[in-house]
Amino acid sequence: MTTYNWDLIERLLHEVQNADSSFAPRAYAEDHAAAKANEEDGAPAENLDHLKAVAGEYEKLLLERGFIEPLPEDEGGTGSNYKLTPRGSSLLSLIDSSIPGNDHPRQVLDEQEDALDELTFDEVASKAQIA
Numbered sequence: 001m002t003t004y005n006w007d008l009i010e011r012l013l014h015e016v017q018n019a020d021s022s023f024a025p026r027a028y029a030e031d032h033a034a035a036k037a038n039e040e041d042g043a044p045a046e047n048l049d050h051l052k053a054v055a056g057e058y059e060k061l062l063l064e065r066g067f068i069e070p071l072p073e074d075e076g077g078t079g080s081n082y083k084l085t086p087r088g089s090s091l092l093s094l095i096d097s098s099i100p101g102n103d104h105p106r107q108v109l110d111e112q113e114d115a116l117d118e119l120t121f122d123e124v125a126s127k128a129q130i131a
Contacts, residue, residue, distance in 0.1 A: 002114040005054060006095045006106050008032055012058055013084065013092040016068050022080040029055035065118050067091055087118070090125045 011032045012025060029051045062068045067088035071077035084092065094105040109115035112124060 001112075002116070003110065004058075004115065005051075006109070007036070007097070008051065008055060009058055009062075010092065010095050010097060012055065012062065013067070013088060013095075016062075016082045016088070017084055017092065019081055022078060023059065023082055025055035025059040026052040061116060062088065065116055065121075067116070087121065087125075091116075091121065094125065 008029065011028055015025075015028050016023065030048060032055075033048050033051050059068075063070075063082070065087075066085055068082040069085050070079065071081045071083045075083070093099070094109070108124060109121075112120050114120060115124065
């Protein structure tokens with residue numbers, strides 16, 4: 001069973017959503033780790049090198065599986081920036097920590113063999129009771 005760091009994926013999707021420059025997953029992972037360390041007051045931080053590597057893997061996965069796509073040149077695309085696809089917007093709305101009750105969708109996603117498999121995700125996301 002594949003498990004995902006939903007907080008990191010949420011951060012990456014928000015960066016795609018708000019980006020007006022090149023996508024930098026390793027830098028976002030570093031910012032994410034620093035923010036988590038501040039929130040958790042002295043809790044041991046995740047291994048930063050590992051987190052940066054995972055962020056790079058997530059970028060590739062999100063792109064390959066249709067959660068993000070290159071921003072077209074006519075929209076300011078540079079080849080290193082992205083936009084959310086409808087699937088990516090759906091994922092973000094399910095896992096967004098600013099939305100009350102986001103724990104249940106994350107739990108449902110965690111129960112899947114691979115929650116970010118395209119067919120699995122589309123099926124799970126289409127169920128009204130997940131949200």
